[in-house]
Amino acid sequence: MSGRFEGKVAFVTGGSRGIGKGILQSFAEEGAKVALIDVNEEALQETTNEFREKGYTIYSKVASVTEADQVEAAMKEVYELFGSIDILVNNAGVIRDNMLFKMTDSDWLTVMDVHLKGAFLASRTAQKYMVEKGYGRIINISSTSALGNRGQANYATAKAGLQGFTKTLAIELGRYGITVNAVAPGFIETEMTKETAKRLGITFDELIKHQVSNIPVGRSGKPEDIANAVTFFADEKSSFVSGQVIYVAGGPKN
Template identity: 75%
Template sequence: MGNRFKNRTAFVTGGSRGIGRGIVDRFAEEGAKVAIIDINEEALQEAEHELRDKGIDVFTQAADVMEAEEVEAAVKSAHERFGSIDILVNNAGVIRDNMLFKMTDGDWDTVMNVHLKGSFNAARAAQKYMVENKYGRIINISSTSALGNRGQANYATAKAGLQGFTKTLSIELGRFGITCNAVAPGFIETEMTKQTAERIGVSFEDLVKASVEKIPVARSGKPEDIANAVAFFADEKSSFVSGQVMYVAGGPKN
């Protein structure tokens, strides 16, 4: 285990599975105290047990990022437990893919509320402690879909919105020693991409193969690839990097 994030607290939304879990594991491996909120209580408990078995100091709380009071309460409890909120990763996400003419109001609203309102709720709650401490790192998980993707009018719009949110927070919070950046993953092997395979009616193996054919580095992404980029932005030494969007997609995307 490294010590890059020793004495730092990382708060990760949707941190019990997939990319979020990869990010949590990376922070834990490098000495951070980790706080996770997730709406999936079963996955949350599983993550907590696995981390505790490794001797990791972890705080978990079931919370819906769309509910401001739940998020504020969780951030407050994590701060009381660990003494600081140094790093926030807005990772919680859902997909409700469909072509525009089939997309329902619910499909649109759910995706907007989880990605955008959820990130707003968590950032607003965490920044209070960061401003008091004159230090903070906020990392929002965007997506290459922000550049446009068939069947994802809602998701692409939300992920593009997160990039504008990121740049605005970097301007507002910079003077308090707080940076804000975004990581935009390309094709990553997770439960979410397995859902995509089911939606379009192909096997996950075939989806991976088809995706890899378009990726210059000739492999698919893994959660640890995203965790590596998040760790860079979260590093104390990255204090002059703010308002940036890093595409982690095995090739150029922007």
């Protein structure tokens, strides 16, 4: 199989379902060797088996992005197995939605840990391999919620934080041939948005219909829409694009 990521290794956190799986699929289809870590053992195994059946080269491991030793061990194994880590996608995420007055310490800290500490640990580990090679692509998955979203003070703060993290790493790592960018999805049909519908006490179809009514292009997003933006940033030809945030939301976001 040949493609624009032939010979490259893409490491995706939280890659066993939803947006992460869509990103993994795009890289694998275009020739990359792919690696994923996830805490969801069942989904991870399903995705691994599915990719192997399709003939893709895949590494997977049950690991938490919030544990430095687990992240470091997984990346070391990937590096030893595949010879490099060229692309890192910080995708792992959770939601603990609630209005501020009902939000618990745990709701806040869990979301901060997975999104921010997770991206920090994975990026810090991956950059060692990338600096050594003089090449790398780091793509962080933010969200339109970074601009503010009712009931998501924790998630919005974490996703906004990822944008500041992106811009700072772009400044620090650019001289080593590493670009750092972020993709901020709008409404995407995933397991996570199904959880949102449940929290709101409506069906998923009702949520989709409501969301689409506010999306200029008149449809909801799919994981492959996000994967398309991620692969643009990951492309070798995108070496002059760094520190950017692209909103993939079916319309403008400010």
